Amino acid sequence: MEHRIRAVLGEVLGDEELAASITDETNIVDDLGLNSIQMINFLLALEDAFDVELEFEELSFSQLESFPAIRQFVMAAMAADR
Amino acid sequence: MTSARTVRLGTFDVEARWRPAGLATLPAVRDPGGDAVSSAMDELLVVACDPGDLLVTGAEVPPSFLTVLGDAGVETGHRVAPHGTGTVEERLLSHPPEDLRGCGFAPYAVLPETAALVGALGLRTAQPDHAVVRAVSSKSWSNALVRELGLPGAGVVVDSVPRLLEEVEALDGAPALLKDPFGVSGRGTIEVSSPGVLRSVGRVLTKQADRGAAVEVLVQPRFDRVADFSAQFHVHEDGRVDWHGTRLIENTGFAYTGSRPVPAALGTRLGRAGYREVMADVGAALAAAGYHGPVCVDSMLLRDGTLVPVLEINPRMSMGLLSILAARRLAGPATTARLAVRALRTDSPHRTFDALVALLRRNGVLFRSGGTGLLPLTAGTLSSSRGRLYCAVVARDDDEDRELGAELDAIAGSPPDRWAAVSRAS
Structure with a gap:
């Protein structure tokens, strides 16, 4: 799962090496400079990659800044869709 | 009684106010930190002020803000909008001051409450109807105009x-x-x-x-673009257009990083392509629809050489216009000025205007009237988790412009405690 999330992020950022270098301590907003358009395109691409449905109306930037938070978020969405 | 004094103010996040209720929204993520920065961007209007004008902002600015801007040759009166909730316009409307009767008025944009504000304060101005502004601000309106004018894009x-x-x-x-x-x-x-x-x-x-x-x-x-730029002009009620200029829009990814004069080669190309004539047509169409006031038209040059002159129309002031106004105020006969924006990572109380000024002074790059350097144009946008540093960059030539740009990058990228350390030592 981590590899796929990084690959999706790499496509959105247009920099696969940068995405591959992130760790659990990386803040993807502050450290990678992900802006609001990139964030929404990242989430839409995650939906596509993991075949899940996210509730966009309930999402805030601050919930999605760390890699572990995104991983948890995808896992929760996968569980909810089962 | 009339006055030469002009009141300048305005909410920057106007599209959200123009958006009709009941319209479905594309997927989006809420960004409260970004909203906090937007609310402090009204400080940028300081570069539009003449001596004697009054800038009304939504939040206090540090005393040093007006001093540093004054030393740079940008002098204005200032007050904070009455305490309350809502936009600066709504707060003034709820406690209208009596001493602004007869003053001129130049808002960032026309909002639903603008007409009531003009009446309540007795301002000397003629603003277009809010319903018209909302209509012409829509991409549906500008797209219909692009088709009507037979333009590409x-x-x-x-x-x-x-x-x-x-x-x-x-x-x-x-x-x-x-x-x-x-x-x-x-x-x-x-x-x-x-x-x-x-x-x-x-x-x-x-x-x-x-x-x-x-x-x-x-x-x-999705256009394969090689340059983003914007036309800045003022359209009168009769459709006449006062041309302010064209500004190159600088982006990193999708993020806006500044506005600067268009390179000479692009300017020549736009001249040959009749770019200003297209903008005159846009101005005439806006006036025919009932709009008058500042206009920013976003444009693109594509890799295959196609000019897309009208990508969207912003019937309001804009970062491009503020960049032009900053250049008029700050650049001399031998210097040029541009507007630069840098994202500031990490929320920190140490990212203050005073700390920034101390850092610029220590590095010998704080702009003063008649010189060159960096001039911070906002204070309240610095400390949020989505903090942004807005600066004018005034330089003699390309080499100095690059050096100042590198200085700005270094300051934006330095940790907040470094800002605090320099501030304490100064």
Whole structure:
């Protein structure tokens, strides 16, 4: 799962090496400079990659800044869709 | 009684106020930190002020803000809007001061409450009707104008999810952009990078349409652009246009990083292509629709040489106009000025205007009237978790401009405690 999330992020950022270098301590907003358009395109691409449905109306930037938070978020969405 | 004094103020996040209720929204993520920065951007209007004008901001600014701007040759009166909730305009309206009667008025943009504010304060101004401003600010309106004028770059406005799917499919695999009619750069745009993304957007919109929301989305091919720029002008009620200039828009990814004069080669190319004549047509159409006031038209040059002169029309002041006004105030006969924006990572109370000024002074690059250097143009945008540093860069030549740009990057990238350390030592 981590590899796929990084690959999706790499496509959105247009920099696969940068995405591959992130760790659990990386803040993807502050450290990678992900802006609001990139964030929404990242989430839409995650939906596509993991075949899940996210509730966009309930999402805030601050919930999605760390890699572990995104991983948890995808896992929760996968569980909810089962 | 009339006065030469002009009151300048305004909410920057106006598209959200222009957006009609009941319109379905494209998928979006809430960003409270970004909202806090937007609310402090009204400080940028200081570069539009003449001595004797009054700048009204939503929040206090440190005393040093006006001193540093004054030393740079930008002098203005200042006051904070009355305490309360809502926009600066709404707060003034709830406690209207008596001493502004007869003053001129130049808002950033016309909001629903602007007409009532003008009446309550007794300001000497004629602003266009809010309903007109809202109508012409829509990408649906500008797209219809692009078609009417026969310009390249027209998209298709759809009013249902099935139509949206059809139009994206009609692009035959070419990348598509979906735009909210009242979105601004940085928000309200989705790139359809895969069929899955399109399915997700369709699902989000359908859910809202099922609850009774109206669907209105502009579908455009994603242009392969080599330059983004904007035209800045003022349109009069009779359709005459006062030209301010053209500004190159600098972006990193999708993030706006500044505005500067267009390179000479691009300027020549635009002249040959009749760019200003197109803008005169846009001005005439805006006036015919009932709009008058400042206008910013976003444009693009594509890799294949096609000029897309009208990508969107912003019937308001803009960063491009502020960049031009800053250059008029700060640049001398032998210098040029541009506006630069840098994201500041990490929320920190140490990122203060005073700390920034101390850092610029220590490095010998703080701009003073008649010189060159960096001049910070806002204070309240620095400390948020989505903090932004707005600076004028005034330089003698390209080499100095690059050096100052590197200095700005270093300051924006340095940790907050370094700002605090320099501030303590000064």
